[in-house]
Amino acid sequence: MKTRNVLSGLMGATVLAAGLGATPALSADITITMAAPDWPPTRFMKEHFDQTYQSPDGNNTTLDMDFIPWPSFYERVAASLTSGEQKYQMIVTDSQWLGAFVEGGYYLNLTDKIKEDPELQAIMQDLHPALVSAYSTYPHKTRAQLEAMGPAPAEGVNYYGFPQFPDTYVTFYREDIFCNEGEMAAFQAKYGTNLPCTYEDWQDTDWQKWGQIGEFFQRSAGEMLAGETLADDFYGIAYQAGKGYDFSTMAINAFIWQQGGDIWDESKMPDAQAEGVVNSDVAVAAFEEYLSYLQYMPPVAQTGQMDIFVIQDLYMQGKVGAIIDWVGLGEPVLDPSASTVSDKSAFGPAPGTRKADGSIDRTGNIGGQPFVLTTWNSDEVVNEALNVVKWWLSPDTQLAATANGGQSGLMSVMAMPEYNGLRPWNRAHVEMIDWQKDVWHIPEFFELLTQQQEEFDKAITGQISAKDALDAVAEFQQELLEDIGFIE
Amino acid sequence: MAELATDNLGTQGAARGGFGAWLLDPKRRGALLVTPAITILFVMNIFPLMWSFGLSFFNYKASSPRVPSFRGLSNYERVLTDDKTWERFQTTAVIVGSSVLLQLIVGFLLALMFAKAFPLRRIVLMLVLTPMMLSFVSVGVFFKLFYEPTFGIVSYVMNLFTTEKFVMLGSPAGAIAGIVIADAWMWSPFVMLLVLAGLVSVPKYLYEAAEIDRASSWRTFWTITFPYIKSLLLLAILFRTIETFKLFDIVYIITEGGPGSSTETIAVFLYRNAFQFFQTSRSAALAYIVLFIVIVLTNLYLYAVNRRAQEAN
Amino acid sequence: MARKYREIGKAGWGYTAITSVVGFIYFFPVLWIILTAFKTRTDALAVPPKLFFTPTLENFTSVFFRASITTGTSQATDMGLYFFNSIFIAFTSVGLALIVGTLAAYAFSRYPLRGNDTYLFIILTTRMMPPIVVIIPIFLMFRLSGLAGSYWGIILLYTAFNIPFSIWLVKSFFDELNPEIEDAARMDGASERRVFFRFCIPQILAGLSATFVFGLILTWNEFLFALLLTGVETRTVPVAMARTLGGEVGVDYGLLAAIVTLFLVPIFFVTFLLQNQLLRGVTFGTVKK
């Protein structure tokens, strides 16, 4: 750690200012320490910052990234914040953490800054509204609410975060088997519909077909697959059904939303209910459908441990034909040293629920992380941090980030003609981002999440039914939320 | 002879008169020697313990800027009346009980094996001692991989014998077994060392006498070996029980408490309450309930140690 | 001459063969980890699991070097520093706990206070609390004292962590010594310091080394406090190890195994060298020879 803290930076600035006398632009040595999970999108940010960042205010700015291993990231940040360590000026955060740490007084409300700064306003308006809703607002405003309120900064909305890495679910699939003529013909013969091979085919794939794919490709060792004998069991499909963190919730929410059900909707507080909503018949049916496809997935599905990494590994080791996973986990699939299917993979939008009009609803739970500023910094540091935000969300930086495995949240960047070609999943990502919603942002989200994951896990491992699980979830949420006054 | 009373431990001898002399009075020698250890312990251990003990009577949430208010015993009441607490204690008891039992059996058999002198014993013993030196994290990660139904070597070997896919962690019982095996594998060597120390302390001439007296090996074990190791076994049980009570990483990595909440131990529950739910005060109350249990166990443990010491005299 | 029976307590090469098989089975998970360190990701996850494969040293390279995201050039990781930190922090704190604990143990053994046992018990109790609970106050204290992220902070914490065991163990060693020797030395005009260093300490050296190894095993892999209380410069290997557990891919088995393997080497050798003392140490000195 280059331990030059903010304070000494400021003192340096004072001395420097005194020496320069009347020079209007004050320049200072500023260090911004940023808590970041240790993975390529943040490593890129650091490297690219060192290579390109020029402070518009002439400051000598250092971005000091504290790279923390992903699995321990939450603990490290939470301990730092709640203990009042005040170590970080910027923090990469999951969108769900916004409530807890805003209420704790740790994350900086940027609404006034945005109001004062046209550049920031332009950025906020260029950000995809789904991302503004999920990554920036607390109390949480839905995309629909934001759009009704007018351009950012809208009155009555508090803004906090900016996308560091916006993430969505897309389908990773094996082009070699999905476009195999024999398999295609067999599938057609068996189900009377086509096996999705092209991107456009996947645009027309719903959960029903997803299940058919699963059934179709479930093969044992010794059977044939795309003209070759299988040495090991093979499975058609996998999506996440993991107990850890938010894994199964992310996938199940998509089913519930797509079928017209809902989770407890904090944006309608205090009128929104849990009981009767969370365990509505629609939600139960959606959850049952989610569970019904698990039988076609690799046996780890029975353990409740089939998380985003497990399905990625199963896919990369050639054990499964198609998976639904985060775009952020796409890079290794293309890396021949980690993946046996690096040259056989293609990407499409995630399946959805077919509506009455024949269109497909792909509503999903957004992934990825925003980053935020903290509350204990001087104006000078805050302003310089906002300079870093502007640098990060400039089209050049965003394009470079995308080319290096990142994703942009700026609509203008996503609309650039070269964008879809930068990475093979970009087209799917751009299509999917329009469908994104987010789970709760309230401080108690972890209590809701943990209990829900536990009940989901019981249903996934076959201990209880979908209805029992959702009933238990609804009862728990109703009681907890009434307790803290979020439900009247 | 030139070294006079100033020459005391822990000082560099220069202080004479006044405070120095007072401090170095032989009456205070004991206290003086204990001071550095107590100081470090107080600052690093006892102060945080008291802090969280105090917290357990408030309604403090670490994530909230609200000024906490005094709530008396309500946190304790709430924890003790929560069904989940008791479920977690039950789960913990099952895991601790079976893991410690397995550690005892395996550790004991290993100790019997290593009680003899044989060529290369030092090397072979190292093979068995190594698991203790691994981190919980790596043991958890690799056992999880071993159990993984597609990639895991345990699953692979089991699948050779069954037609049904072997899914170790798919049921509550299997998940508990998976955790217990990993933990017992890691810590059986510890029990082995304890028992081995007991076994090597049995005078060899007793075995020789038993041989001359033509005693059966069964009788030899019960008259000679067992009396020498029984208090050590008790020691091992209690020490491992106390440690296994804190078992966190292996559970969190292998099952995260699942399936459902069937492997969620008190330590995991405590972690969630303290670090995910920010129920700082409530988790402090829970922790003190745990501490109370541990203190009871510790007393048993000390009783065992004292008994051992008396027998040795 | 054919031997039809075995001398008591002794066994030959045949027995070595049997125990080696058992030892090998017990060691197998460790062996698998070590083998994994030489595997590519595909080999590590191969079905059926591979016992024979073309070894690669890439994982070991990756422990110390990583490719830049933007330029693809190889950059040194800080793993060398983390190894140094782990060794420095563990050895210093265990050593410090041993010194401080030995002084206290001597006092508890030779100058018992009223309520001696109660004090000893309280000291042991501090070791029994689940660490999660005291994390926040410790964190707070570290921030107030400026110890957060410094070597001294984590060293002092681990020292405190090891003091209870050190006192208990070393006290029992002192208790076993015959105090008459010390009295005789005093009669001969030896100073207290001389009695302690020239008579007591040499007699319990074996016990001290056992205490050291024992503390080392318990400290070596500590994760939670290291994660929260070390800074970038003072981070230890177990914390750095966590970066292999997930990010863009799930667990990087090969890299994790390589770090585990390298990290095993120092403690393995210390344990091997002090094995006989360890046998004695774990009994808390209660077994008299």
Next chain:
Amino acid sequence: MTIELKKLTKRFGSLTAVDAIDLDVGDGEVLCLLGPSGCGKTTTLRMVAGLEYATEGDIYLQGARVNDLAPRDRNVAMSFQFYALYPSLSVAENLAFPLHADGLSRAEIEQRVKRISDTLQLDKILTRTPGQLAEGEKQRVAVGRSIIRDPQCFLFDEPLSRLDVQLREEMRGEIKEVLQDLSKPTVIVTHDQLEALTMADRIAVMRDGRIEQVDTPHNVFQSPENLFVAGFIGTPQMNLLPATLTGTNGHGTADFAIAGGQSMTIEVDPRIADLAQGANVTLGIRPRNLEISHDPAPDGISTKIDIVEPMGAETLAHLSDGQHDLRLVADWRVPLSEGDQVHTRFPPGATHVFTENEQVLRSAP
């Protein structure tokens, strides 16, 4: 004969602990293995018991070779130096322990225990555990346990070494009595010559893994066969005086020169005539056999009394001629005062002559 050792050898690596010894012990005979520590006597005993392998050589018990039999199959009884009482068992249970292998009835066991406890006066302590016993009691229990069954032979390893002087004397008598009754071949290992001399029918003196002499206690004392046995047996130790043979006069009378220029003419074994003039020998004479006079005499040397130690009935005097120290034991009435010049005489027939290879020069009886 019932214990027979033939060329029995034990090597630990390169160290030879027992070096090709031959020994036999007859029925009812008590043989003491006597020697300094590390001489191989305990190893020999343990080989007989089967607790150590014989590297080479053979062991016969009652005529049967037992090298390949485990201790339990040799039917020997052994009492250990540290008694080896089972700490968790009471005295009665300890005594009964060896009987379990015989599958005796409970009544039979009780009866035997009673008999032994009567013999050894253990009846008052039968319910105690070893930790509650005094040393002498432990010793008696150990003996009791070894004699409770009917073995082929008895082996005792340093049976009295842990007892104080008084107890030792008492137990010596008791054990001797018990052994006489048992009338079994018995081997006792001891480093205490008094123990050996009083208890043994024969003594085997060992050094460095070899047997130096096997004979009755009387003969071992009176007719040591070599310099080691001469020096080892007897208290105070035999005087050993290096000398050079300067002349022989037949009938065993010979002239010797000793360092410092003195010479003497004394009567020794007639085989002195076998030696050449100028041969280096060692003269050995027990302190009680030396005599002193105030007049110079040819059969002695001139010495000064250094120290006088009254020992009650006798007086021990340390004499010196400036080169050699001699010990003399005289009746307490003989006046001896420190600083006196006296002549020390070697009476006829009292002096043993050891040749350069340390063997005694002695005519066949």
